[in-house]
Amino acid sequence: MAKDLERDLGLFAVIAISMGAMIGSGIFILPGIAMAEAGPAVILAFVIAAILVVPAALSIAELGTAMPEAGGDYVFIERGLGPSFGTIAGLGTWLMLMLKGSLALYGGMFYINFIYELPTWSLALPGVGMALPIPGVRALGITFALVLIAVNLVGVKQTGGLQLIMVIVMLVILSGFVAGSIVQVEGANFDGFFDEGLDGILTATALVLVSYAGVTKVAAVAEEIENPGRNLPLGLLLSLVVTAFLYALLVFVLVGVMEGDQLADSEEPMALATDLLFGGLTLGGLPVGFLAVATIILAALLALVSTANAGILTASRYPLALSRDDLFLDKFEYIHPRFNTPFVAILSTGAIIIFIVATQNVDEIAKMAGAFQILVYILVCGALIAFRERDLEWYDPDFLTPGYPWVQLFGIVSGIFIITQMDPQEIVGSVGLVILGFIWFKLYAEKRVEREGVAKGLARREAGRQFVRDTEEQLEQEDRYEVLIPIRQDVTREQEDALIQMAAPIVRRRGGRIRVVRFDEVPDQVPLDTAAEELSEAEVEFEERTDELVRYLEVPVEVGEIVSHDTRHAVVNFAERTGSDLVLARQEATSRLGTLFGRDTDWIMEHAPCDVVFVQHEQRGNVDEIAVVTDRSPFNDPLKVELADAMADTLGASVRFLFAVSEDAPDELLETIEEYHDDLDDLCTVPVESTIVRTNDEIEDLSRELESSDLVMLSTVTHRRLPDLVIEQRSDRLAAAIEQPVLLVHSKETRRGSFLRPILDRLLFD
Structure with a gap:
């Protein structure tokens, strides 16, 4: 019995994922470092960086609608350019996401340090006023890293709703900062706008490119997006435009309200600017300035810790995917039997992040992350060209990149040019990654894989999926009464049998069928296609016992399984997609406290397109x-x-x-x-x-x-x-x-x- 993968990420979830990954280090850490490279023209660096991301973003949107599979850019490159380039892309994206997570952890700790060294805080909190040494800041970052690694190891669920709320709160706080600060912008701060020249702007551009890495994160969950033909390109482009505009506006304010040297030397520019503008402000005895600084620091910590957590979660998927494709060590496929998370992949990712936080400087982390990101974007543009030029019958994306192939060629040429403008360390790192990837593939992976770019197997698999979709559409047109029985992992055999026996008389009277579907919920740390590959003993037993019961009933019963990260959403989506008339599910009695925190049954009743019955x-x-x-x-x-x-x-x-x-x-x-x-x-x-x-x-x-x-x-x-x-x-x-x-x-x-x-x-x- 094959398992289906449930698409449960809508447009706002795509926007929230993308913006949540972008709003972090880009504005809370990098403006000061980039100012030191480009001067006031740092504003242009953020705009140019967004423009350079557009070709890869459009390419990812097209490829994601043609092949909405978990793995995103790695899958696109591996299928389009072949496993050798896929190895480079997988390693490059893994390193980039680890560097981005490290940047958020290390840079975020300077905001905690800001509490200790700020004079106005010393007035409010006696005894505070001494700065932590740099090793102390690193130690804080490592401590947070250990906590987040533990969270991901045990598979604590990430929630799209929480991510969306956080993004909205961030936008409100940052908008409030702009509204209160823009009137105090000093025109004199923009004197000598181009003093650092084109070289300085390009260096700063390469530095801040990591601010837009949310594009890659969205690609990694392409298979989980519902209606990807609309939601993927629209959500991706909207988030990119809004984030770029917000960055440019915020950097404009930072440059306009702070002296150039002061901003260039700042490791916590948002907090420092807020303190300079509002630190001593009171209103009716209320320390408004103190609260403003506290709000910005809290927002920075929430955004940066969230970015670091998402970095660990997403980055750990890449060695897992490489291992599953026989391009990396088999041990990275290991899934912990209790927590159902990729233990080795998460531990390795976390260990490398801790090493980076302990040994590297903020600017070095940002530049290297940007270099690896550009390299992956170059390969993504090349992969799209490979798919287009092969003229494959099954390649039928719902979204086509406008301006092909010039947009992709611009992305490739501009990416190579930006890398050449970087410091020698980043150039050597990029070239070294390419060489290392090819050597690893030749020595380890080449003898283990037989596929080539744009493999025939992908075409056959896509054709099979299309057959399933066509069959499902045909079934939906039949006028039959459908009862959906969703079975969760904790439902016993007796409870399942009781549900089917209750549904049978209803279907027998109305004429129709019963769909018994097991909904397997896996942690966000595990890609859906990984969880769907093998049947566990419990799943085999589920299929066998259901088939045995069905033989004694006088109504047609269909059995299936769906893997998702959110069972309640998956149930509603399946009911809507298959035209179910009734959902019959088991419900345990819950306490009032459970009602306070929200019950899945309430969410299903509120969103289901059909009648719902719960059995106790x-x-x-x-x-x-x-x-x-x-x-x-x-x-x-x-x-x-x-x-x-x-x-x-x-x-x-x-x-x-x-x-x-x-x-x-x-x-x-x-x-x-x-x-x-x-x-x-x-x-x-x-x-x-x-x-x-x-x-x-x-x-x-x-x-x-x-x-x-x-x-x-x-x-x-x-x-x-x-x-x-x-x-x-x-x-x-x-x-x-x-x-x-x-x-x-x-x-x-x-x-x-x-x-x-x-x-x-x-x-x-x-």
Whole structure:
């Protein structure tokens, strides 16, 4: 049974990933170092660097829509130019990302050091005012590196939502800095704009190129992007334009508000500029300047630590990919059996980052990272030309680079030119990487691989994927009732069997099929295609036992597996893509604290394109009576009755409606409820009984009435975190009070009520 890979990164996630990788060292560390090279023309260096990235960005966008595979630029180069160039690209990108992570860790620690040496902080915090020595700054960077390595080793999940929030917060803080500072720009600071000449500008350009390495990071997760034909090029270009504009504006402000020598000597330019402008400012006794500096320092640390963490996560994927393609040592393929993360790849990546932080200077790290990045961009442009010129039938990207091949040729020529303008150390490093890559390939990998650039196997694999897509589209057109049963890794065999047996009567009545899909969630540290390659013992057993159960059912059942980094998103995407009519899933009872932090079930109910039913407790024995607790919901009640009737008809059971009213409820209300139950009875084909429960304790009395039932159906709605923390939903309370299997039913037509809904429910029924 083959596993599918779930695309769960939308446009905003692509923008957040790209900008989150770019907004970091580029503005918080490099402006001062670049100022020392180019003078006030450092502004042009950031703009030119963005322009030089465009050819590679457009090439990556096209290749990513033609081959949306995990691995990004390495895969494109390896498939287009061959495994020898792929080896160089993989090693180059690995080194570049490690250098970028090291730059963020080491440079970020100067912002912590800024706290110690800043006079205005000494006034606010007595005893503070001494600077840490450089070894102390390095030690801080190494400490943070060790923590982040541990985080990645155990597979702590990264969240696209958190990344998006961080990017928004960063944009707000930086925009506030520009708004408050731009009016204080001094024109005299721009005198001698071109004094350092073209050589200085080009050197600074090479230095700040690493600021735009987010392009490479997006390429590494191309296979996880939904609708890549639109979201990849649009998200990539939008993030590049916005980031370049933001950089140019921020550097303009920094140059305009600080003396040239002061900026050139600064290792924490954003914090220093904020302190110079607002450090002593107070408003009504409130230390506004102190808070402004604190905000900038906090923003810098969050951005730089996030960049370093993303660097470890993304960089570790490259030796793993090289190893899987037989281009690197086999030991880098090792996946830890407990944490499911590439242990050797992460440890090696982390060790090299620690070595760089301990031994290299900030400017040396930035320049070498830029050199390796340019080298990879040159190869990406060359790979696109190789694919285009081969005129392959299967190469059909959804996005075509405008200006081909001139854009790619410009990228290659400009990249080579920029490398020649670098210091000898960077030139030797770039040439050395190429030579080392070729030597390694010849001595180690060449005898292990038989493929060449643009391999036939890729064409066959893409043709197979197209067949699957065509077949899926054909199936979607059939008018059949689809029940999706998502199986998580923690669901037992008994629970899975119970879900299928519950779905079978519904499908048998409506005519259609059941899709049983195992959703495997893997840590972000593991590429999806790596996790999908081999079946574990549990996965083989899942396939075998499902096939065995299906043989005894009278409805068609299809079984599949999907690998993703986000199960809830994958479930919703699959339901939408296959046209599912009902999602039937298991749900464990959760605490109110779990509701406060957000539940996956709520997210699925809110986003699923179909009806959703969650099952609590296992079914035991025969089902003779199905109880439907009604609540006059215009959507949930009819759906509950429809499902109950289908199951009762097939199982030979009866249906009982229950409604709870207060002890002093007027007779008119009882008559209304009886008439309502009669209307619901008209929807049924099986015997129906109606019960109205007078009570002052709804949960206790209803649970007592339900003791004779074998299956209970309740309505559920998405939880509102704070209100439901105070007043728990009655469906949750009732489900927890009974032992029978419970079906929590949510119609796709249901919309969340206001936050007053739980309070009104309590007043009406308690």
